[in-house]
Amino acid sequence: MDAKQRREDISMLGFRIGGGGRAWALQEPFGAFTWFPVNDHPSDEALYDVAITVPKGWSGVAHGTYKGKTTEGRSSTFRWQSTDPVASYLTLFAADKFRMFTDKGPRGIPITYWIRPQDVRKQLPVARRMPAILRWLEKKLGPYPFPSAGLVATSDSGMETQQMVALGPRYMEPSVVAHELAHHWFGDTVTPRTWRDMWMNEGFAMYFEMQWYADHEDGTIDAFISNIRAYDAELRRENGPPGKYRRDAFGQSNVYYSPAIMLHEIRKRLGDKKFWAMTRAWPQEHRNTTQDRAAFVKWINEHTGRNFTKHINTWLDSKTTPR
Numbered sequence: 001m002d003a004k005q006r007r008e009d010i011s012m013l014g015f016r017i018g019g020g021g022r023a024w025a026l027q028e029p030f031g032a033f034t035w036f037p038v039n040d041h042p043s044d045e046a047l048y049d050v051a052i053t054v055p056k057g058w059s060g061v062a063h064g065t066y067k068g069k070t071t072e073g074r075s076s077t078f079r080w081q082s083t084d085p086v087a088s089y090l091t092l093f094a095a096d097k098f099r100m101f102t103d104k105g106p107r108g109i110p111i112t113y114w115i116r117p118q119d120v121r122k123q124l125p126v127a128r129r130m131p132a133i134l135r136w137l138e139k140k141l142g143p144y145p146f147p148s149a150g151l152v153a154t155s156d157s158g159m160e161t162q163q164m165v166a167l168g169p170r171y172m173e174p175s176v177v178a179h180e181l182a183h184h185w186f187g188d189t190v191t192p193r194t195w196r197d198m199w200m201n202e203g204f205a206m207y208f209e210m211q212w213y214a215d216h217e218d219g220t221i222d223a224f225i226s227n228i229r230a231y232d233a234e235l236r237r238e239n240g241p242p243g244k245y246r247r248d249a250f251g252q253s254n255v256y257y258s259p260a261i262m263l264h265e266i267r268k269r270l271g272d273k274k275f276w277a278m279t280r281a282w283p284q285e286h287r288n289t290t291q292d293r294a295a296f297v298k299w300i301n302e303h304t305g306r307n308f309t310k311h312i313n314t315w316l317d318s319k320t321t322p323r
């Protein structure tokens with residue numbers, strides 16, 4: 001299944017078993033079919049009720065809202081529910097000796113964190129940044145589109161699994177938390193209809209990650225964009241243009257960086273006020289839908305009263321960096 005993919009952050013897709021019996025499943029673009037029967041395509045979303053039974057003392061974590069656990073004899077069953085449609089690549093399974101911590105997000109949104117006892121001291125302070133990051137995102141993007149949020153410290157990647165971000169140790173950074181939470185507006189509630197439009201996920205998430213970093217840590221968005229612009233030509237050469245990436249180059253930096261530069265150019269033309277209004281209106285007007293490039297282009301032209309068709313198509317399809 002992974003023979004043709006070159007992602008460096010994921011050694012294998014689908015269901016994984018790690019040391020000590022812990023297990024997890026992450027899958028982008030495909031892999032959910034390795035642990036439950038599913039039409040594993042982003043256009044085919046579903047509602048989920050999940051029950052995970054683990055040995056007593058262990059925790060079973062999934063996407064959706066935590067609905068509590070019951071313990072019987074030597075095993076515990078953890079229940080999870082999604083009341084908004086979920087694309088199969090945004091589902092999650094994780095079993096480990098996690099400890100659970102609770103928190104409250106903006107407007108009282110319930111949050112749970114799931115962290116292994118030996119990692120709590122290091123990882124819990126990062127997880128606890130979530131409410132503040134969500135407040136910052138809500139100011140820019142309007143209400144967080146789901147009834148709960150969470151973070152589980154598992155896997156060897158960082159993934160925007162719906163309502164339960166999954167972060168491996170290398171990815172446990174506040175800016176990555178901001179990136180994965182931004183995906184809940186770009187990717188989770190508005191999902192690309194096919195993987196050709198992965199730029200719709202990663203371009204926006206990268207842009208909001210950089211803006212969050214500029215606002216909270218260091219640097220300016222202009223400096224970040226000018227830095228990544230220096231790689232654009234090479235990324236296109238190596239992986240293809242972001243809207244027509246090479247078949248064996250799924251999830252490479254070209255679908256992150258180049259569309260983020262494209263968005264920054266749109267911001268320069270619209271000005272800050274209209275740009276942020278646009279990034280807020282797109283997910284709010286298209287909650288729980290799947291979309292594609294044609295729909296976005298049509299919408300942004302109508303929404304802004306400007307014509308971005310050529311700009312967007314050139315940035316997504318050109319083999320060389322647009323001027």
Ligand SMILES: [Zn+2]
Nearest residue numbers: 179183202205
């Ligand atoms: Zn991402």
